[in-house]
Amino acid sequence: MRAFIVAVFAFLYLPIALVVLFSLNAGRHASELTGFSTQWYGKALANPFLVEALKNSLFIATTSALLAAVFGTAAALGLARVNIRTRTIFDALLGAAIVVPGVVIGISTLVALVQLFAVVNPFVASIWPGSTPPRLALGYGSIVAAHGLFSMALVSMIVRTRLGSLDRNLVEASSDLYATPLTTFHSIVLPQIMPAILAGFLLAFTFSFDDFIIAFFVAGAQTTLPIYVFASIRRGITPEINAIATIVLCASVLMVVFAQLLLRKTKPSH
Amino acid sequence: MSTAPVPDIEFRGVAKRYGAVTAVSGIDLAVPPAAFVALLGPSGCGKTTCLRMIGGFEQPSEGQVLIRGKDMAGTPPYRRPVNMVFQQYALFPHLDAGDNVSYGLRQLRPRLSAREISLKAGEALAMVQLAGYGRRKIHELSGGQQQRVALARALVNKPAVLLLDEPLAALDKKLRTDMQIELQNLQRELGITFVLVTHDQEEALSMSDFVCVMNRGSIVQVGQPSEIYHEPADLFVADFVGKTNLLAGKVERRSGELVEVMLADGSVISARSRNGVASGEAVSVSLRPEALRLGASEQGTFQGIVRNRIFLGSTAEYAIEVPALGTLLATADHQLSQDLFKPGEPVAIGFAPGAPLAFSGVKENGEKQRETKNVEIVS
Ligand SMILES: Nc1ncnc2c1ncn2[C@@H]1O[C@H](COP(=O)(O)OP(=O)(O)OP(=O)(O)O)[C@@H](O)[C@H]1O
Ligand SMILES: [Mg+2]
Numbered sequence: 001m002r003a004f005i006v007a008v009f010a011f012l013y014l015p016i017a018l019v020v021l022f023s024l025n026a027g028r029h030a031s032e033l034t035g036f037s038t039q040w041y042g043k044a045l046a047n048p049f050l051v052e053a054l055k056n057s058l059f060i061a062t063t064s065a066l067l068a069a070v071f072g073t074a075a076a077l078g079l080a081r082v083n084i085r086t087r088t089i090f091d092a093l094l095g096a097a098i099v100v101p102g103v104v105i106g107i108s109t110l111v112a113l114v115q116l117f118a119v120v121n122p123f124v125a126s127i128w129p130g131s132t133p134p135r136l137a138l139g140y141g142s143i144v145a146a147h148g149l150f151s152m153a154l155v156s157m158i159v160r161t162r163l164g165s166l167d168r169n170l171v172e173a174s175s176d177l178y179a180t181p182l183t184t185f186h187s188i189v190l191p192q193i194m195p196a197i198l199a200g201f202l203l204a205f206t207f208s209f210d211d212f213i214i215a216f217f218v219a220g221a222q223t224t225l226p227i228y229v230f231a232s233i234r235r236g237i238t239p240e241i242n243a244i245a246t247i248v249l250c251a252s253v254l255m256v257v258f259a260q261l262l263l264r265k266t267k268p269s270h
Numbered sequence: 271m272s273t274a275p276v277p278d279i280e281f282r283g284v285a286k287r288y289g290a291v292t293a294v295s296g297i298d299l300a301v302p303p304a305a306f307v308a309l310l311g312p313s314g315c316g317k318t319t320c321l322r323m324i325g326g327f328e329q330p331s332e333g334q335v336l337i338r339g340k341d342m343a344g345t346p347p348y349r350r351p352v353n354m355v356f357q358q359y360a361l362f363p364h365l366d367a368g369d370n371v372s373y374g375l376r377q378l379r380p381r382l383s384a385r386e387i388s389l390k391a392g393e394a395l396a397m398v399q400l401a402g403y404g405r406r407k408i409h410e411l412s413g414g415q416q417q418r419v420a421l422a423r424a425l426v427n428k429p430a431v432l433l434l435d436e437p438l439a440a441l442d443k444k445l446r447t448d449m450q451i452e453l454q455n456l457q458r459e460l461g462i463t464f465v466l467v468t469h470d471q472e473e474a475l476s477m478s479d480f481v482c483v484m485n486r487g488s489i490v491q492v493g494q495p496s497e498i499y500h501e502p503a504d505l506f507v508a509d510f511v512g513k514t515n516l517l518a519g520k521v522e523r524r525s526g527e528l529v530e531v532m533l534a535d536g537s538v539i540s541a542r543s544r545n546g547v548a549s550g551e552a553v554s555v556s557l558r559p560e561a562l563r564l565g566a567s568e569q570g571t572f573q574g575i576v577r578n579r580i581f582l583g584s585t586a587e588y589a590i591e592v593p594a595l596g597t598l599l600a601t602a603d604h605q606l607s608q609d610l611f612k613p614g615e616p617v618a619i620g621f622a623p624g625a626p627l628a629f630s631g632v633k634e635n636g637e638k639q640r641e642t643k644n645v646e647i648v649s
Binding site: 183 | 325326327346347348352353354356358360361362363364373378382423424427555602
């Protein structure tokens with residue numbers, strides 16, 4: 001049994017360990033370890049295509065995570081007020097959205113967007129006064145939208161859990177102490193659910209930053225970091241790729257750990 | 271009526287329903303200014319519901335709630351001149367004790383200066399003997415200290431009425447007694463109305479100027495503690511407030527306030543009846559344990575055998591078995607040790623002529639003990 005567990009973990013983590021190891025290898029070839037070096041990190045960051053992809057990814061991850069945090073929180077707050085049947089249905093739908101495979105989300109988002117563009121673009125063109133009407137197309141916007149929508153489900157689940165354990169008496173006490181509903185929201189409710197929102201933001205960021213499948217379907221001509229890595233792997237695995245993978249890995253692990261710490265802190269104190 | 275002061279709180283024909291459940295109904299109550307009122311009743315009788323309607327957290331389904339003569343319909347909690355001390359304190363965990371206390375002050379418009387706020391908050395903390403605890407986090411305070419912070423947080427706003435929902439239920443006995451005295455002192459010093467919800471009849475009797483006894487969503491009696499205890503309005507109040515012996519019987523004859531009741535053992539005793547019971551009616555006769563007189567001779571009304579004795583220093587409590595009547599509780603005070611009856615000893619029981627009270631309805635003796643225990647467990 002123990003050997004089996006060791007095997008499973010080895011199978012899971014050995015490839016990752018190898019990636020990290022070879023990103024620090026002085027030589028170009030994965031066949032031999034020739035010494036310690038951080039040169040590949042420098043090389044990777046000097047590659048303009050890669051830096052461009054990295055910037056794109058950071059922008060998309062930040063924007064989609066922000067949108068998800070705002071709308072996911074709003075959804076969670078709204079759901080706390082509706083009747084129990086509506087809430088159960090929405091909870092089920094949110095849960096489903098999270099377990100639907102990325103490929104399905106990718107394809108369906110692509111189909112939906114293309115359909116939407118087919119309707120909106122001619123309409124905008126017909127009412128646009130100038131000669132070059134704006135056209136909606138796949139790109140930044142579509143990736144942000146797809147990621148934001150998915151992460152919204154994630155954030156609202158996390159925030160709902162926290163809201164559920166929020167003491168209703170606190171809200172009433174605040175109201176009893178002359179605070180208007182708005183004041184109660186920002187001085188009592190928001191501080192109580194903030195760690196959950198932050199954790200949701202970090203998880204949403206990590207998800208978007210790491211996501212390949214959904215982005216691949218809706219990216220259009222844009223390149224994100226995972227898409228760039230995928231493309232370059234076809235030309236062979238280079239130590240540069242290992243270096244990038246290691247950077248992404250470290251960043252993701254840090255974010256997830258931080259999110260977990262925040263979530264642990266949000267557990268009710270009494 | 272025009273000379274009577276405007277009541278601090280007034281309920282006019284108030285009912286509250288949750289769907290098909292009627293929580294309270296037909297509530298009429300006027301609380302005079304600067305009074306200490308206790309809402310007393312068993313679990314689920316609607317005490318919290320009444321308090322929450324004063325606070326504005328629930329709207330009456332029927333009738334009106336007035337605060338200082340003003341109808342509160344449609345007024346949200348944050349516009350009502352009352353403050354509440356919640357049962358679980360509901361202190362804001364992300365603020366320290368001082369910021370909890372000053373929370374209400376910071377909502378005031380026009381704004382108070384920061385200096386004024388911290389001054390007042392400091393005074394409020396000092397008032398509940400927590401001077402210097404302002405920078406403590408809530409979780410760094412003991413249960414009793416949290417209770418005091420909650421009290422200071424409400425009182426600092428100088429409300430017209432302070433609402434307290436079983437504020438002492440979570441404290442241990444010693445602390446509870448201390449806080450009872452402290453609350454009474456504060457009420458007298460501040461001269462504002464306190465409405466205390468409790469299901470602890472001793473607490474209600476010892477602390478308040480007026481007790482409002484509730485049962486099943488209605489008010490059954492309002493009066494001063496001694497009135498509630500000595501002149502209960504009905505069988506429920508007699509049974510719920512204080513310990514009593516209830517003897518089932520049948521009215522033989524009545525003349526004015528006095529009725530002759532035949533008990534299960536065939537003896538006939540004379541009892542007072544406030545709300546006119548009819549001849550032939552099944553009644554319960556209430557005899558307080560301290561009204562019973564114990565004697566060795568054969569001169570008492572009942573003859574029994576001591577089953578149990580609890581020596582309490584200045585008094586002793588006896589459980590005495592009387593054939594056909596069951597077990598009677600008797601409290602005898604100032605007993606010299608040689609006068610104490612021992613378990614197994616026969617004893618004669620008598621009582622002062624005015625002591626027995628007759629109420630319509632019958633309730634098995636002993637049932638009450640069980641019920642009040644349940645109350646404590648449930649809530
Ligand atoms: N939100 C609600 N929805 C439905 N029924 C309710 C609600 N709040 C209270 N009730 C019902 O109204 C009745 C009175 O409740 P209330 O809380 O006022 O009792 P209470 O006297 O405070 O009891 P306790 O001593 O147990 O606190 C109960 O039967 C209760 O079940
Ligand atoms: Mg209650």
